[in-house]
Amino acid sequence: MPLNEGDPVVIWIDPKRAYISKLERGKRLDTDKGAIFYDNLIGLEYGSSLTLQTGAKAYLLKPTIQDLYSKGLKRPSQVLYPKDIGYILTTLSLNQVKTVIEAGTGSGFLTISLALSLSENAKIYTYDVREDMQKVAKFNANVLGVQDKIVFKLKDIREGIDEKEADAIFLDMPDPWNAIPKLYEPLKPSSTIIVFVPTVNQIEKTYFAMKNSGIIDIHVEELILREYQVKENAVRPRNIGIMHTGFIIRGRKSI
Structure with a gap:
């Protein structure tokens, strides 16, 4: 199912760069690998990936208890x-x-x-x-x-x-x-x-x-x-x- 505004998501770039967030329009996550705009994530699915400005990939994962x-x-x-x-x-x-x-x-x-x-x-x-x-x-x-x-x-x-x-x-x-x-x-x-x-x-x-x-x-x-x-x-x-x-x-x- 597509991600909606308000959905929780883990943005995973590598083991040292993993962030848990709630998708809100107009907000962004700034990392040393590039900025991630939440507007661009809405409509994607868990398991999707996107390429950042530096060429690194970020993956969208469903949060677990871990x-x-x-x-x-x-x-x-x-x-x-x-x-x-x-x-x-x-x-x-x-x-x-x-x-x-x-x-x-x-x-x-x-x-x-x-x-x-x-x-x-x-x-x-x-x-x-x-x-x-x-x-x-x-x-x-x-x-x-x-x-x-x-x-x-x-x-x-x-x-x-x-x-x-x-x-x-x-x-x-x-x-x-x-x-x-x-x-x-x-x-x-x-x-x-x-x-x-x-x-x-x-x-x-x-x-x-x-x-x-x-x-x-x-x-x-x-x-x-x-x-x-x-x-x-x-x-x-x-x-x-x-x-x-x-x-x-x-x-x-x-x-």
Whole structure:
């Protein structure tokens, strides 16, 4: 289908020059390989290419969840890595999820990933105490065109949530153990609660807050990702990679 004004697009020139944008008439993207006028992109299709003034080619790609992290969305705070987001999405049984509760919003990377992955009727209710962070998340959601699936709430989730029934809950906050007791009742039976914490110190408090609230089937996990460098006759792991990012603690509600 042809690209329309307002559609998100990844403009890929090479691995060091990849940009995620929302097509708007009258705007342009300036690169050292040449300027790209968005008016010229409208009407093309994902997968199309164009030749820039320097002779370099630019390709138009449909944004993926991986692109959220690597291609230029605003992220004034640390965000979840794709390896963790991917695992979280599969753990949530997305085909069964209609209402997702999240805290905190941060830059909105998981929020947007959920919005891209959930069914059309699903909604994400994302809580945060910082209005400045939610403004960034709203901007990022608008770039990807998923703002209609997200309800932003400027409220401390430790005080409880407004929603009565949640199919899944995700927490990325400094003290999730202070929020978990208030979230057990609105979580539907057999549904999943997932907590992401960066340090070992936070695991024990979170684990027992979940257990003491009635959460069962609790797991604590860490994911390691190692990329390989491919050269002729010299394939080996890269010297620098994504190792520790945080711990995922997940469990399910019993009746």
